[in-house]
Structures are given as structure tokens and as C-alpha cells.
Amino acid sequence: MPAKELLKDKDKKFRLLFEDHPQAMWVMDPESGRFLEANAAASRLYGYTPDEFRGKNLRDLDAGSEAASAIAMEDPSGVAVWQHRDNNGRVIDIEAATHEIRYGGKRAILGVLLDITGRRHLEEQLRQAQKMEAVGMLAGGVAHDFNNLLTIITGYSQLILNNIDEDDPNRHSVEQIMKAGERAAALTKQLLAFSRRQVLQPKVLDLNKVVGGLGTMLRRLIGEDIDLHLELPADLGRVSADPGQIEQVIMNLAVNARDAMPKGGVLTIETANVHLDEHYAGRHIAVKAGPYILLAVSDTGAGMDPATQARLFEPFFTTKASGKGTGLGLSTVFGIVKQSGGSVEVYSEPGRGTSVKVYLPRIDQPATIDDATRKKKATRGSETILLVEDDEMVRTLVRETLLREGYKILDAPGPLEAKKMAEQFKAPIPLMITDVVMPKISGRELAEQLSKRRPEMKVLYMSGYTDNAILNSGILEKEVAFIQKPFTPLALTEKVREVLEADHRTRSASE
Numbered sequence: 001m002p003a004k005e006l007l008k009d010k011d012k013k014f015r016l017l018f019e020d021h022p023q024a025m026w027v028m029d030p031e032s033g034r035f036l037e038a039n040a041a042a043s044r045l046y047g048y049t050p051d052e053f054r055g056k057n058l059r060d061l062d063a064g065s066e067a068a069s070a071i072a073m074e075d076p077s078g079v080a081v082w083q084h085r086d087n088n089g090r091v092i093d094i095e096a097a098t099h100e101i102r103y104g105g106k107r108a109i110l111g112v113l114l115d116i117t118g119r120r121h122l123e124e125q126l127r128q129a130q131k132m133e134a135v136g137m138l139a140g141g142v143a144h145d146f147n148n149l150l151t152i153i154t155g156y157s158q159l160i161l162n163n164i165d166e167d168d169p170n171r172h173s174v175e176q177i178m179k180a181g182e183r184a185a186a187l188t189k190q191l192l193a194f195s196r197r198q199v200l201q202p203k204v205l206d207l208n209k210v211v212g213g214l215g216t217m218l219r220r221l222i223g224e225d226i227d228l229h230l231e232l233p234a235d236l237g238r239v240s241a242d243p244g245q246i247e248q249v250i251m252n253l254a255v256n257a258r259d260a261m262p263k264g265g266v267l268t269i270e271t272a273n274v275h276l277d278e279h280y281a282g283r284h285i286a287v288k289a290g291p292y293i294l295l296a297v298s299d300t301g302a303g304m305d306p307a308t309q310a311r312l313f314e315p316f317f318t319t320k321a322s323g324k325g326t327g328l329g330l331s332t333v334f335g336i337v338k339q340s341g342g343s344v345e346v347y348s349e350p351g352r353g354t355s356v357k358v359y360l361p362r363i364d365q366p367a368t369i370d371d372a373t374r375k376k377k378a379t380r381g382s383e384t385i386l387l388v389e390d391d392e393m394v395r396t397l398v399r400e401t402l403l404r405e406g407y408k409i410l411d412a413p414g415p416l417e418a419k420k421m422a423e424q425f426k427a428p429i430p431l432m433i434t435d436v437v438m439p440k441i442s443g444r445e446l447a448e449q450l451s452k453r454r455p456e457m458k459v460l461y462m463s464g465y466t467d468n469a470i471l472n473s474g475i476l477e478k479e480v481a482f483i484q485k486p487f488t489p490l491a492l493t494e495k496v497r498e499v500l501e502a503d504h505r506t507r508s509a510s511e
Contacts (some may be wrong), residue, residue: 024113026053027103033058036108045115047087063091081116093117146184148391150486154181155397158488159404185486202240202340204365207271207295208232210246218254218269225264237273237362239293245336252333253297253356260301260354268298276359287343291362298355304348312346333358379493383500384408384427386457388418388434388446394485398433401489402496415441422450429457431500436463460499462487 018025024042026035038046038053046053046061063085082094095114100107157178164171211232219228250269257267272294281289304312312330333356337344341361348354385407389395392413399409410425412418415438422429432450434443441449447459460481481499483492 024115026111026113027101028058028109028111030100030107030109036103042113045086045092045113046084052087061085091117093120147485148394150181150185152393152397154178154185154486155401155489157181158490159401162489181486202242204238204363205241205243205246206236206238207246207293207360208234208236210243211250211269211271211295214247214250218251218267221251221254222258222267226258226261227266229266229268231268231270233272235273236271237291237293238365239340239360240363240365241340241360242336245340249333249336249358250295250297252330256330256356257297257299257301257354260299260303265300265353268296270294270296270298272296273362274359287359292342292359293362295358295360296355297358298353300353303350303352303354304346305350309346309348379490379497380405381497381500382406382408383430384410384425385496386410386412386418386422386429386432386434388412388415388432388438388443389462390414390435390438394435397489398492401492405493407496414438415443415446418446419449422454429454431458431460431496433460433462433496436461458499458502460495 018027018037019039021039022041024039024045026038026042028035034057035053038048038050040050042053043049048056061084063083079095079097082096084092084094086092093116095116097112097114099110099112101110102108103110157174160174161171161178164174211230215228215230222228254267254269261267274292274294276287276289276292278289281287334344337358337360343359345357345359346354347357385402387395387398387402387409389398390413395411395413399411402409410418410421410429412421415434418432418434432447434446436443438446443459443461443463447461450457458481460483462483462485481495481502483495487495
């Protein structure tokens with residue numbers, strides 16, 4: 001075969017391979033950057049026809065990577081990552097392998113392209129998740145230590161108030177200490193929510209009833225210059241969540257929306273049954289495909305730029321003026337929703353408002369009916385209680401509180417001492433109160449070991465945060481008695497009485 005025909009045959013094979021190849025490719029003039037050819041896959045990727053491609057330059061596609069494009073033309077052999085804009089204005093991340101070839105007898109550059117937009121989106125989500133996890137661990141540890149201190153501050157403040165006359169000049173000072181302790185406790189509670197180490201007591205909920213029940217409060221909260229629209233379909237499914245925490249999510253989102261509309265606007269809260277498909281789950285690393293309930297809170301306010309959105313859920317990050325916010329509102333929302341098995345998405349543009357969409361897994365169960373008839377019970381008793389707490393100041397406060405109410409206390413600074421006391425004490429021990437996290441042996445392990453000798457002994461766990469060894473990712477297991485630090489003496493004595501008077505023995509976490 002003559003050389004000319006060989007070249008023509010080779011060119012024909014190249015063109016067939018080029019045009020029908022499933023991966024996007026183009027051929028470019030290295031001098032001008034003008035496209036000489038583009039295959040069908042490149043046309044689909046960018047939204048331009050081959051003829052339209054031939055009228056464009058590499059820089060025409062640029063969406064922020066002009067320097068990289070220039071480098072690619074100077075050094076055409078290699079792999080680069082560019083940001084391009086397609087025919088619809090969408091920014092796409094392109095990984096391009098470029099090679100120098102001969103095309104039409106002249107030097108040219110062949111670009112073999114891979115759309116990595118989805119991959120980079122997932123990588124960014126992973127980086128964000130890792131950052132949030134690290135900050136969450138720090139926040140949870142800080143909150144745990146502070147809760148021990150706050151238990152002591154608020155506990156002794158209440159004990160003093162219980163024994164001080166109304167006209168005592170020191171009473172006001174003690175009340176202020178108590179209020180400051182309560183405010184600090186509220187902050188640590190938000191930190192625990194963000195770090196997903198709080199105790200949730202989930203119930204089967206109808207979100208429409210939760211939102212509807214907050215309607216009056218929300219209208220007072222947002223003011224008269226903001227219109228509140230509720231869109232709550234009658235056929236809404238159910239979710240399993242802590243009602244108090246979900247109310248906090250709604251209130252925090254409503255407050256943020258209000259602050260974004262200082263001159264008034266519209267606040268819309270809506271719910272819906274949705275199905276998140278595999279495509280959506282593939283772009284969100286924490287989401288599984290399936291049925292969900294959507295809770296969306298949208299405003300017509302100032303909106304946010306991408307830089308603000310990137311830091312939106314970080315604790316203590318706020319765009320509000322000094323003294324106008326703690327920066328914990330949205331971090332609390334993030335933690336509560338994640339701990340409840342859901343996800344949060346934020347859609348916002350400067351000047352066009354914001355929509356925060358919360359997705360909670362949908363379940364097929366009837367809503368829980370609350371028992372509103374529970375009566376306040378007496379707090380005094382005479383039973384023997386084994387108290388196990390490694391923090392001496394907390395242990396002293398609990399011991400003093402229970403002794404004042406008539407209980408007999410076996411006081412152990414740790415699990416090993418508690419085991420000796422339980423073995424040596426011959427009379428019944430109706431209740432053990434133990435911290436969850438202790439050196440060497442956890443509260444859960446201690447309860448398991450003592451239950452073999454004292455199966456009748458009930459257990460009340462206490463902690464500044466929840467321990468996954470006893471509480472399943474912070475979700476309180478049914479019938480496991482738990483009291484969250486910081487607690488007041490009154491809350492403690494009421495909880496002790498509640499556990500002691502339960503009809504059946506509180507089961508250990510291992511059952």
C-alpha cells in the first residue's frame with residue numbers, strides 16, 4: 001500500500017477512535033489555543049456542538065484556572081486540573097491529560113478529559129466532615145469537664161438557697177450565681193449537641209404537630225414585620241427524634257432567618273415526604289438512599305456567599321455583631337440532625353435568601369402519645385445507695401444532697417472501691433448511682449459485674465456526656481436510667497425516687 005494511502009488509513013482509524021471514544025477529547029492548536037476538533041463526549045460534557053467548539057479558544061472555557069490553561073499550552077505533556085464553565089454556565093472540574101500529536105501534518109495537542117466535579121465535591125465533604133469531627137471531639141471534651149464544674153456550682157447554689165431566708169442580703173448574690181451557672185449549662189448543652197454526645201430520648205413524632213405547636217411562639221419571636229407561612233401537608237410520614245431537640249432545631253433556624261431579614265420579609269416553614277435516590281446519596285457521603293421527611297426553613301433575607309456557607313456549622317462562627325449571638329445556633333442544629341440520623345443542606349445566594357433543608361429518616365409507626373398526667377413525686381427516702389464518682393467535688397455534692405433527703409450512702413471514689421463495698425455490705429442495696437466514664441472500669445462494666453451478685457440493684461447513670469459503650473451513639477436506650485450533668489439537687493432527688501419506684505428493675509445496658 002502506498003505511503004499516502006497508509007497515512008489516510010491511519011488518519012481514518014484515528015478519527016473513528018477519536019469520535020466514538022466514550023471519554024471526552026479535543027484537539028487544540030498549541031499556538032493560539034483554538035480548538036481544531038472535539039468528539040461527541042466532549043460535546044455532551046460542555047454542551048457545545050463540534051462546530052461551536054471549533055470557534056472557541058481554551059481560554060473561552062476558563063472559570064478561574066487561566067494560569068493552569070496557559071501552563072498547559074506551554075508544557076502540553078502532563079495532567080492538569082482546570083475549572084471550566086459549560087454552555088449552561090455550570091462550573092465543572094476537569095482533569096485533563098494532554099499529549100503532543102501530529103494533526104493534519106502540524107503540531108497539535110490532544111486533550112483527554114475526565115469530569116471530576118462529583119469526586120471533588122465528595123472530597124470537600126469528607127474534609128469538612130473530618131474537620132467537624134475533630135472540632136466536635138474537642139467541644140465534647142470541654143463540655144464534659146465544664147459540666148462537672150457546673151454541677152458543683154449550680155448544686156451548691158441551690159442548697160444554699162434552700163437554707164437561706166428570703167430577706168437575707170446574700171440571697172440575691174446566690175441567685176445571680178445560680179443564673180450564671182444555668183446560662184453556662186445551656187452553652188455546654190449546645191456544645192454537646194454539636195459534638196453529638198448529648199442524650200437524646202427519641203419518640204415517634206408527627207413533625208406537623210411539632211411545627212404547629214410552635215406557631216404562636218414563632219410569630220412572637222420573629223416580630224410583626226415578618227410574615228410566617230406554614231406549609232404542612234396532611235399525609236406527612238413520621239420520624240423518630242427527640243421532640244425537645246427538634247423544637248430547638250426549628251427555633252434556631254427561625255431565629256437565624258429572622259436576623260437575616262432586619263427590614264422584614266417572609267419566613268416559610270414546610271414539611272414534605274421525599275425520597276432521596278442513589279444519585280443524591282452518591283453526592284452526599286453521610287446520606288443513605290431511601291424515604292425521608294423534609295423540614296425546610298426558608299427566608300427572603302440577605303443570603304450568604306460561598307465562603308460564609310463553608311463555615312456555617314462551625315461552633316462560635318457568626319456573622320452577627322459582637323454580643324448578638326454565640327455562633328452555636330447552627331452548630332447545634334447540625335449536631336442534633338446528624339445524631340438523629342439525618343442530614344442538613346443549605347441553599348443560599350447573596351441577596352436572594354436562604355433555605356435550610358433538614359432530612360430525617362421516615363418511619364412507618366404511629367406517633368407517640370405523651371403522658372401529660374405524670375404527677376410530681378416526693379424526693380425523700382431511706383434506702384441505701386451506692387454512689388460511685390471519681391470527681392471528689394461532684395461526689396461530695398451528690399452525697400450531701402441525698403443524705404439531706406434521708407438516704408443512706410455508700411461512698412466510693414472509683415469502681416474498685418465500689419466492688420469491695422458491695423461485697424462487704426450484707427444488707428440490700430436498692431440503687432447504685434455511677435458516673436459513666438471512669439478510669440480502668442466504666443460505669444457500664446461495673447454495673448454488669450455487680451449485677452451478678454446483686455441482680456435486684458437498679459442503676460442510675462450520670463455523665464457530662466454520653467458514652468457510646470453504654471448509650472448507642474448518644475441515643476438513650478429504652479429503660480436505661482440516666483441523668484445528664486449538670487443537674488440540680490432537686491432534679492437528682494426526683495430522678496432517684498423515679499428509678500427506685502419503677503415497677504420493674506431498670507435493665508443494665510448490656511441486656
